[in-house]
Amino acid sequence: MSAIITAREVEKTFRQRKRRPGLFGALHSLFSREVTEVRAVAGVSFAMQPGEAVGYLGPNGAGKSTMIKMMTGILTPSAGTLSVLGREPHANRMRNAVEIGVVFGQRSQLWWDLPVRDSFELSRHIYDITPARFAENLAFLADMLDMGPYLDRPVRQLSLGQRMRAEIAMALLHDPKILFLDEPTIGLDVVAKDAVRKFLARINRERGTTIILTTHDLVDIEEICPRLIMVDDGKLLFDGELTRLRATLGSRRRLTLEFDTDPGPLALTTATLTTDLGAAKHYLLEREETSLLDVLNEVGRGRGLKDVKLEEPDIEEVIRTFYQNKALSAEARP
Numbered sequence: 001m002s003a004i005i006t007a008r009e010v011e012k013t014f015r016q017r018k019r020r021p022g023l024f025g026a027l028h029s030l031f032s033r034e035v036t037e038v039r040a041v042a043g044v045s046f047a048m049q050p051g052e053a054v055g056y057l058g059p060n061g062a063g064k065s066t067m068i069k070m071m072t073g074i075l076t077p078s079a080g081t082l083s084v085l086g087r088e089p090h091a092n093r094m095r096n097a098v099e100i101g102v103v104f105g106q107r108s109q110l111w112w113d114l115p116v117r118d119s120f121e122l123s124r125h126i127y128d129i130t131p132a133r134f135a136e137n138l139a140f141l142a143d144m145l146d147m148g149p150y151l152d153r154p155v156r157q158l159s160l161g162q163r164m165r166a167e168i169a170m171a172l173l174h175d176p177k178i179l180f181l182d183e184p185t186i187g188l189d190v191v192a193k194d195a196v197r198k199f200l201a202r203i204n205r206e207r208g209t210t211i212i213l214t215t216h217d218l219v220d221i222e223e224i225c226p227r228l229i230m231v232d233d234g235k236l237l238f239d240g241e242l243t244r245l246r247a248t249l250g251s252r253r254r255l256t257l258e259f260d261t262d263p264g265p266l267a268l269t270t271a272t273l274t275t276d277l278g279a280a281k282h283y284l285l286e287r288e289e290t291s292l293l294d295v296l297n298e299v300g301r302g303r304g305l306k307d308v309k310l311e312e313p314d315i316e317e318v319i320r321t322f323y324q325n326k327a328l329s330a331e332a333r334p
């Protein structure tokens with residue numbers, strides 16, 4: 001299978017005239033050639049296969065939106081090569097647009113004063129979607145995203161959650177092969193977030209739409225994207241499965257054993273006791289390969305074991321550890 005998106009040492013440097021405060025400063029800035037440079041993306045490489053769902057994660061200013069804008073053809077890379085569906089996106093902006101869908105959480109693609117349905121109609125004309133296909137897609141999307149109650153209301157009257165669902169529908173009407181989303185769940189309440197996540201996961205699974213999304217919400221990644229790309233300062237820090245990130249960091253799974261009555265102190269070789277509440281005991285599993293069966297075998301019968309709970313490490317904790325480790329290794333550098 002050949003890649004649907006390839007980035008090779010992609011860079012984006014923004015050049016801006018240096019600004020000085022005050023009126024004279026402004027005048028000076030106008031005539032001076034002093035520029036400041038911001039390297040928003042500093043040599044990023046990755047490849048995505050058709051049908052993948054990838055989460056692009058990183059702190060504020062890490063270069064996520066800039067990367068999305070380059071892949072959608074809005075911005076031109078300063079260096080490196082970028083290929084989306086076999087083309088350079090910025091050099092083929094129109095042809096690229098036909099095959100991709102884009103959602104910017106912070107900016108609307110819908111017509112503010114028009115009913116949602118009218119924006120969709122405009123999209124039908126722009127992308128030349130056949131009436132049958134349009135009707136089919138609209139029915140599917142309206143149903144899946146529960147848009148019935150507000151399809152005929154102007155966009156400016158919609159709640160953020162309603163608008164975001166309309167934005168996503170708009171981006172999918174023309175059956176794009178790739179859907180780019182820049183912070184699609186920003187500002188949504190838990191219910192709306194959940195609806196959006198479930199929908200995106202389903203579109204990816206059932207229609208095979210390739211998805212790449214940026215987010216600050218790790219649950220988005222957990223529920224939609226098996227693969228995670230982490231960036232900071234414009235550079236790629238990690239590219240792989242979330243499970244591998246967990247394994248790399250050696251994050252330990254949490255084990256809870258509950259007994260009918262307190263069996264007394266219970267040390268295990270497979271797990272480290274962290275809290276002993278008597279009848280309930282909390283442990284951390286030290287090794288990735290330890291299974292629940294290993295633990296049960298070690299606990300043995302006849303102790304009145306009532307319940308067992310094994311939990312994955314909290315993803316927030318995993319990411320925090322990751323950035324902490326990175327900061328530590330940066331400090332260690334001469």
Ligand SMILES: Nc1ncnc2c1ncn2[C@@H]1O[C@H](COP(=O)(O)OP(=O)(O)OP(=O)(O)O)[C@@H](O)[C@H]1O
Nearest residue numbers: 014016038040058059060061062063064065066067
């Ligand atoms: N048009 C621009 N001109 C100058 N600098 C820019 C421009 N766009 C982005 N930058 C700078 O590039 C860097 C990366 O910005 P970008 O928007 O890609 O970050 P981000 O990862 O999306 O952050 P956030 O999580 O806050 O959305 C920042 O330092 C930003 O100030």
Ligand SMILES: [Mg+2]
Nearest residue numbers: 064065066182
């Ligand atoms: Mg951004």
